[in-house]
Amino acid sequence: MARASTTTARQKSSSSLDTLVEKLNSFSADNYWDLGKFLVEKVVPTALKEGIYSEQILKKMAEVPGFKFPFQMLKQCQMFYTYYPNVEKKPLPEIFYFELATKVNDSKQREAYEKMAVQNKWTISDLQKKIRDDELARRSDERTQYGFELKEKTIWSFDIPDPRFGKSGVKGRLPGQIVANALFYYTKPGARIVDPMAGSGTTGDVVEGTEFLSDRKVKMYDIEPADERITRANILQTGIPEETASVDYVFLDAPSEFFSQTNGGAASAAAAKAETLLKFKTITREASRILKNGGRVSIIAELVTGSFGVIDYPFEISMLMKDLGFVPIGKVYLPRHGSTRSKVIHTEGIKPMISDCKELLTFEKAAIIS
Numbered sequence: 001m002a003r004a005s006t007t008t009a010r011q012k013s014s015s016s017l018d019t020l021v022e023k024l025n026s027f028s029a030d031n032y033w034d035l036g037k038f039l040v041e042k043v044v045p046t047a048l049k050e051g052i053y054s055e056q057i058l059k060k061m062a063e064v065p066g067f068k069f070p071f072q073m074l075k076q077c078q079m080f081y082t083y084y085p086n087v088e089k090k091p092l093p094e095i096f097y098f099e100l101a102t103k104v105n106d107s108k109q110r111e112a113y114e115k116m117a118v119q120n121k122w123t124i125s126d127l128q129k130k131i132r133d134d135e136l137a138r139r140s141d142e143r144t145q146y147g148f149e150l151k152e153k154t155i156w157s158f159d160i161p162d163p164r165f166g167k168s169g170v171k172g173r174l175p176g177q178i179v180a181n182a183l184f185y186y187t188k189p190g191a192r193i194v195d196p197m198a199g200s201g202t203t204g205d206v207v208e209g210t211e212f213l214s215d216r217k218v219k220m221y222d223i224e225p226a227d228e229r230i231t232r233a234n235i236l237q238t239g240i241p242e243e244t245a246s247v248d249y250v251f252l253d254a255p256s257e258f259f260s261q262t263n264g265g266a267a268s269a270a271a272a273k274a275e276t277l278l279k280f281k282t283i284t285r286e287a288s289r290i291l292k293n294g295g296r297v298s299i300i301a302e303l304v305t306g307s308f309g310v311i312d313y314p315f316e317i318s319m320l321m322k323d324l325g326f327v328p329i330g331k332v333y334l335p336r337h338g339s340t341r342s343k344v345i346h347t348e349g350i351k352p353m354i355s356d357c358k359e360l361l362t363f364e365k366a367a368i369i370s
């Protein structure tokens, strides 16, 4: 019995859907307002009567074979009629209100645009341009509210280094926006930061030049200091001149030579890999020593490819960190900009590609549980 009544309800619901679909198909595709009116006055009440949301019925209809309106368009028409049920009494042509209803969420903002359009005798293109420009400006304000371009996803790509951070012309200089994002995500206010291979002093510039990060305290070292803020130290020989367990964050940007490609065969690749990993073992052990429990280290690493295959340094370094008792907490991709070309034509072995993405790996020193 129950089954029979369910079947009848289903049949009834599919036949009312068919009727609505048929009706809607008779609308002209550019008659947005009439379409919206029909959706609001007929389709939505039917959906509610059947206990489904209006969005669900629009989706269902859009899936019916032969139905001519895509879901997104139905939604736009519904919004258009909802916001402007008296569009014919409005001072501007209909298309302006369709644009406003579908592009501007805030009702006050819609009114403001309408006023501007009337006063300045805008064309529809003027209105579209103004809405687009305002949206771009709003997004850029959001991204730069911390004083640098904040990235919200795990690919941090910057075409041009922020000129405020680092010295142009210094080899290996990193776009300061990368350091700023790393400090934003991986350090807390007041953190003690060490950059043991500071190069052009980008980390110091970011902290000094960004109000949001200015409460961090930075110590910088380099084998060849670029200015007086950077203390001379060969960290591979003397270690990092900081007390044990005194630091919250280490930013490690080793020279690209550490990852340089070997053009020899498998034996020389294995030797180069062993040498690089030995250097990283020394540096990461030092980073681990100076970090407090719960402290973090970010390391820039990259893949190396050659006719011998691949040396996956990000993976190898992750293994070193694991052995030191660190847990991974972040992985970000840093695409390279500018052209890089292979100089060697390989005749044997695997045809190598050039890695065009570095990785920023971040690890946390696990607290020792006693």
Ligand SMILES: C[S@@+](CC[C@H](N)C(=O)[O-])C[C@H]1O[C@@H](n2cnc3c(N)ncnc32)[C@H](O)[C@@H]1O
Residues within 6 Å of the ligand: 166, 167, 170, 171, 172, 173, 174, 175, 196, 197, 198, 199, 200, 201, 202, 203, 221, 222, 223, 224, 233, 234, 235, 236, 237, 253, 254, 255, 256
């Ligand atoms: C890739 S650069 C760092 C660039 C820096 N992040 C910037 O934005 O300018 C690597 C730096 O490591 C330094 N370096 C290389 N070997 C070192 C060592 N054994 N001890 C300390 N610094 C070293 C180099 O002098 C170079 O400045």
